[in-house]
Amino acid sequence: xxxxxxxxxxxxxxxxxxxxxxxxxxxxxxxxxxxxxxxxxxxxxxxxxxxxxxxxxxxxxxxxxxxxxxxxxxxxxxxxxxxxxxxxxxxxxxxxxxxxxxxxxxxxxxxxxxxxxxxxxxxxxxxxxxxxxxxxxxxxxxxxxxxxxxxxxxxxxxxxxxxxxxxxxxxxxxxxx
Numbered sequence: 819x820x821x822x823x824x825x826x827x828x829x830x831x832x833x834x835x836x837x838x839x840x841x842x843x844x845x846x847x848x849x850x851x852x853x854x855x856x857x858x859x860x861x862x863x864x865x866x867x868x869x870x871x872x873x874x875x876x877x878x879x880x881x882x883x884x885x886x887x888x889x890x891x892x893x894x895x896x897x898x899x900x901x902x903x904x905x906x907x908x909x910x911x912x913x914x915x916x917x918x919x920x921x922x923x924x925x926x927x928x929x930x931x932x933x934x935x936x937x938x939x940x941x942x943x944x945x946x947x948x949x950x951x952x953x954x955x956x957x958x959x960x961x962x963x964x965x966x967x968x969x970x971x972x973x974x975x976x977x978x979x980x981x982x983x984x985x986x987x988x989x990x991x992x993x994x995x
Contacts, residue, residue, distance in 0.1 A: 821851035859959035866971035
């Protein structure tokens with residue numbers, strides 16, 4: 819019998835001083851059975867870093883032709899495609915053709931090898947941004963995962979402070995492209 823997704827309820831308060839964006843989002847996130855707490859929390863972080871009233875979580879791991887997060891215009895055009903992890907060169911190429919802007923948040927112990935392998939073939943994509951998240955920081959984020967969370971994210975000068983209850987994790991995204 820197939821395992822079902824686990825539902826997480828997240829109240830995400832974003833204070834982004836860099837973009838002057840201050841809103842609270844109520845998110846219902848389906849955690850795929852194969853998804854780790856680390857990946858779930860990276861999704862929450864990526865949402866906060868790109869927070870917008872039209873930003874949405876997608877089916878993620880349950881769908882091969884959708885990103886983890888996207889933003890569509892009112893007319894249905896893809897404005898932002900957010901992918902997590904280490905997508906293949908083919909997926910990076912295809913998503914760059916489908917959306918006005920693509921952001922890949924890479925993380926994990928092999929992210930540098932992944933980037934070294936695909937960076938030369940991605941130089942032509944002006945709409946692609948690659949951001950690496952340090953493994954130690956994403957593992958700390960995983961420890962904050964809870965089925966019902968109130969998450970506060972403060973962003974200033976590119977640095978991120980994410981807190982759940984009394985626990986705080988500092989994240990410094992490293993822009994590779």
